[in-house]
Amino acid sequence: MSSADFSSGGKTPPEAPAERSLPEWAPENAGSEFASRVMGGVNDSHDGMTFTPSAGTAPRRRQLTVQDYISGVLSCDRTILSRAITLVESNSPSHFETAQQVISGVLKETGRAVRVGITGVPGAGKSTFIEALGTWLCENGHKVAVLAVDPSSSVTKGSILGDKTRMERLSRCKNAFIRPSPSGGTLGGLTRKSRETMLLCEAAGYDVILVETVGVGQSEVTVRDMVDFFMLLVITGAGDELQGMKKGVMELADAIVVNKADGDNIMKARTTRADYDRFLHYLRPSTEGWVSHAYTCSSITNDGVPEVWEVITEFMETAKASGVFMERRKQQSLSWVRSMVEDHLLRSFYDHPAVKTQMPEIEARVAQGNLAATQAALELLSLYTKQNQG
Numbered sequence: 001m002s003s004a005d006f007s008s009g010g011k012t013p014p015e016a017p018a019e020r021s022l023p024e025w026a027p028e029n030a031g032s033e034f035a036s037r038v039m040g041g042v043n044d045s046h047d048g049m050t051f052t053p054s055a056g057t058a059p060r061r062r063q064l065t066v067q068d069y070i071s072g073v074l075s076c077d078r079t080i081l082s083r084a085i086t087l088v089e090s091n092s093p094s095h096f097e098t099a100q101q102v103i104s105g106v107l108k109e110t111g112r113a114v115r116v117g118i119t120g121v122p123g124a125g126k127s128t129f130i131e132a133l134g135t136w137l138c139e140n141g142h143k144v145a146v147l148a149v150d151p152s153s154s155v156t157k158g159s160i161l162g163d164k165t166r167m168e169r170l171s172r173c174k175n176a177f178i179r180p181s182p183s184g185g186t187l188g189g190l191t192r193k194s195r196e197t198m199l200l201c202e203a204a205g206y207d208v209i210l211v212e213t214v215g216v217g218q219s220e221v222t223v224r225d226m227v228d229f230f231m232l233l234v235i236t237g238a239g240d241e242l243q244g245m246k247k248g249v250m251e252l253a254d255a256i257v258v259n260k261a262d263g264d265n266i267m268k269a270r271t272t273r274a275d276y277d278r279f280l281h282y283l284r285p286s287t288e289g290w291v292s293h294a295y296t297c298s299s300i301t302n303d304g305v306p307e308v309w310e311v312i313t314e315f316m317e318t319a320k321a322s323g324v325f326m327e328r329r330k331q332q333s334l335s336w337v338r339s340m341v342e343d344h345l346l347r348s349f350y351d352h353p354a355v356k357t358q359m360p361e362i363e364a365r366v367a368q369g370n371l372a373a374t375q376a377a378l379e380l381l382s383l384y385t386k387q388n389q390g
Ligand SMILES: Nc1nc2c(ncn2[C@@H]2O[C@H](COP(=O)(O)OP(=O)(O)O)[C@@H](O)[C@H]2O)c(=O)[nH]1
Pocket: 120, 121, 122, 123, 124, 125, 126, 127, 128, 129, 160, 161, 162, 166, 259, 260, 261, 262, 297, 298, 299, 300, 301
């Protein structure tokens, strides 16, 4: 089996955005000429900047070589960066190969950004917070990339995280790059795509990566595993604030931020903050050597937003000094490798022809009580291994 099979699912490739005529984040809407032909480098001294019109038709986009992608990403050409991400998000094996060459080509320019994950229930204000923090960071000399990991979009086709129209202000900053969640595929596939997108953004010079996610399935754990700093955004509510809040999520957080501390809500937000802070005191810290605290902010008035960045900065200094930062990055790379292997194996198993054909019957026998679960699993696995060896 080729490495191409790592690419998620067996679906048709998504179409890429046509140059200029569509927003850079809109892969679903795009023209149909993309890409089974992006492969294939050039042998001459092609500088990657010329059009190669096909006879008779006006070209809507030029094809890019691997080298075009690499130099485009490294020089932060946003159109090319978007197309490189579309390539990474594609489910087509040939795109996968090209994407891997592009990633390899930029890899040494990655890893220098501060990676921040932001989770919280829908409506907590994650997007608004990211917009506030992102805009403030851009005004203070940073280059900010915003990504989303939204496993709901692959299942329900609807996005829990909402769309990027909310980040209108941030999207006008020339130092900001906003990319919505890729659609389609398993959470494993989604994870690979998000991580690689993060690398591409880093290679393009974005020094802060903000990843929005929501507490669905494993997505929080997934995002914790790809960022340096993980924060939980919460809001005040009626009654017991902490009720219904999963202890596990709080244990992942390097900070809990009570958002919407504005107007009539300020006092309540402060009380909520104190409650969370007390609670955090009893939890295992998410990051060794760092005591997670709770804070308040308003993503509308911006009060407390720069202070959250101060916390992140202090966290990075502490974690780098203690070696925890490097160790976590190392572990993250290793778990990335493992999750890709697992994802690949799962797909290879369920896509296996013999398994596919016989699975319904074997499962039916289990359901009818005519076959033990263990025996069924063994039968399926032997179908898989037998034909793989043969
Ligand atoms: N008053 C107030 N409203 C906010 C604040 N942050 C977000 N909101 C509002 O809360 C709603 C949900 O925000 P959104 O960012 O979409 O939440 P998300 O689902 O967590 O991304 C929107 O109507 C926002 O305008 C805040 O700090 N203060």
